[in-house]
Amino acid sequence: MFEKTDYDVVIVGGGPAGLWSARKFAEEGLSAIVIDKKQEIGVPVRCGEGLGNTWFNRLNLTPDPDWAVQEMYGAALWSPSGKKLEIRFPEVSGYLLERRIFEKDLARRAARAGAEIVTKTYVTDAIKEGTFARGVKARMQGEKVEFTGKLVVAADGFESTIGRMFGLQNQQTLYHSDSGYEYEMAGLKMDDPDLIHLYFGNEVAPRGYVWIFPKGKDYANVGIGIGADNPKTAKYYLDKWVNSSPVCKGASIVQVNGGGIPVGGMLKNMVGDGIMLVGDAAHQVSPIHGGGMGLAMEASNVMVEVAAKAIKAGNVSEAALSEYNTTWWNLRGYELEKLVRIRQLFEKLTDKDMETFAAAFTGPELLKFAYSDKITSAALATTKLIKHPSLLKLALKYLDADPKE
Amino acid sequence: MKAQCNTDKCIYCGACVGVCPVGALTLDETRIVIDKKKCIGCGACAKICPAGAMTVKEGE
Numbered sequence: 001m002f003e004k005t006d007y008d009v010v011i012v013g014g015g016p017a018g019l020w021s022a023r024k025f026a027e028e029g030l031s032a033i034v035i036d037k038k039q040e041i042g043v044p045v046r047c048g049e050g051l052g053n054t055w056f057n058r059l060n061l062t063p064d065p066d067w068a069v070q071e072m073y074g075a076a077l078w079s080p081s082g083k084k085l086e087i088r089f090p091e092v093s094g095y096l097l098e099r100r101i102f103e104k105d106l107a108r109r110a111a112r113a114g115a116e117i118v119t120k121t122y123v124t125d126a127i128k129e130g131t132f133a134r135g136v137k138a139r140m141q142g143e144k145v146e147f148t149g150k151l152v153v154a155a156d157g158f159e160s161t162i163g164r165m166f167g168l169q170n171q172q173t174l175y176h177s178d179s180g181y182e183y184e185m186a187g188l189k190m191d192d193p194d195l196i197h198l199y200f201g202n203e204v205a206p207r208g209y210v211w212i213f214p215k216g217k218d219y220a221n222v223g224i225g226i227g228a229d230n231p232k233t234a235k236y237y238l239d240k241w242v243n244s245s246p247v248c249k250g251a252s253i254v255q256v257n258g259g260g261i262p263v264g265g266m267l268k269n270m271v272g273d274g275i276m277l278v279g280d281a282a283h284q285v286s287p288i289h290g291g292g293m294g295l296a297m298e299a300s301n302v303m304v305e306v307a308a309k310a311i312k313a314g315n316v317s318e319a320a321l322s323e324y325n326t327t328w329w330n331l332r333g334y335e336l337e338k339l340v341r342i343r344q345l346f347e348k349l350t351d352k353d354m355e356t357f358a359a360a361f362t363g364p365e366l367l368k369f370a371y372s373d374k375i376t377s378a379a380l381a382t383t384k385l386i387k388h389p390s391l392l393k394l395a396l397k398y399l400d401a402d403p404k405e
Numbered sequence: 406m407k408a409q410c411n412t413d414k415c416i417y418c419g420a421c422v423g424v425c426p427v428g429a430l431t432l433d434e435t436r437i438v439i440d441k442k443k444c445i446g447c448g449a450c451a452k453i454c455p456a457g458a459m460t461v462k463e464g465e
């Protein structure tokens with residue numbers, strides 16, 4: 001099956017970050033292996049499975065009908081009382097993915113480029129040489145194997161135990177995590193499967209939202225993300241919502257999944273001697289909506305560029321690899337840190353605040369607000385404040401939100 | 406106080422592993438393994454668990 005156990009790069013975790021990185025390393029002429037503990041790449045799916053066009057463009061990725069199963073034209077945001085803010089684009093704005101097929105495709109591409117992948121292989125221990133990461137010990141389907149390399153990449157998701165094995169502090173705090181639960185449901189009665197539907201409210205999903213991501217006319221990924229420190233479970237809130245929603249009446253749950261989501265902003269330091277973190281393990285997730293697929297793959301590009309240079313120069317020290325920190329933070333880090341503040345505002349909104357907002361804005365206005373220059377946005381905000389003085393309270397909550405909290 | 410996992414409810418997502426402050430939890434191939442010697446009973450795992458499978462109870 002495989003002839004050697006010594007590589008340039010040992011990647012732990014075969015999700016979008018690990019598989020994307022593996023292909024990139026191979027394209028750089030480096031040997032790479034992806035080690036995944038699961039029996040099958042792409043399963044289980046811990047994800048809402050939506051990917052916007054921005055990401056397809058940034059990643060130079062072409063939507064393949066094998067896995068880009070449904071076109072997405074925008075979003076419908078539902079207030080607690082059921083008022084809808086509809087944001088609809090004239091053209092396709094993104095796709096809903098069959099992620100298990102998408103990841104298989106990423107694996108195929110990685111293998112085609114020359115990378116290796118092993119499944120049902122569980123990492124048990126770190127291999128170190130002084131302060132340097134040099135590989136991992138693993139149980140591979142009953143066999144003990146040591147995978148060694150010049151560099152270890154921890155792409156092991158929210159669990160992020162690999163980074164910690166090598167002394168990197170990438171543990172998730174409860175406050176900065178979301179708890180997610182999701183169903184794949186068949187036989188849904190959806191009015192508008194061209195849009196993703198997001199449902200807000202402190203009784204619906206405290207510090208989060210319920211989503212319907214349609215993957216067909218009557219088939220969708222229906223899930224929830226809530227603040228992880230909630231005393232009730234994500235399942236409790238999702239079941240409550242599903243049981244009372246006319247959309248889900250009579251529908252069947254054909255798959256159950258869940259997971260933690262690192263929404264508190266990205267790690268400042270993602271490298272050590274001979275080790276790099278990428279994807280959820282580096283908290284590369286949007287603090288607003290919890291999506292991380294696009295960021296994980298884009299960060300992989302940045303990481304591989306730095307890593308390949310370091311490996312070829314024979315220096316994989318923390319100092320040499322730290323260019324990944326600076327490049328990535330300049331590219332996305334600071335942008336996302338601003339979103340942490342918006343997230344903190346969102347967490348402070350009462351149901352009444354949400355209704356105020358939903359009553360004041362229309363979908364097209366929201367779009368205009370988001371995509372206009374500062375002066376146009378400010379003018380629109382001022383007009384809205386005059387018409388809806390209660391919006392001022394929301395603005396003050398925003399100014400009060402401290403991103404360092 | 407120690408963490409416990411109800412395997413009937415557990416969906417093996419690993420959320421608890423990610424928030425355990427002392428590294429007492431691991432998601433083995435098919436199960437959550439709790440190192441009772443390391444567990445400090447803080448309950449972070451129980452709070453994040455989306456399925457309500459993790460609890461913290463009196464015990465060894």
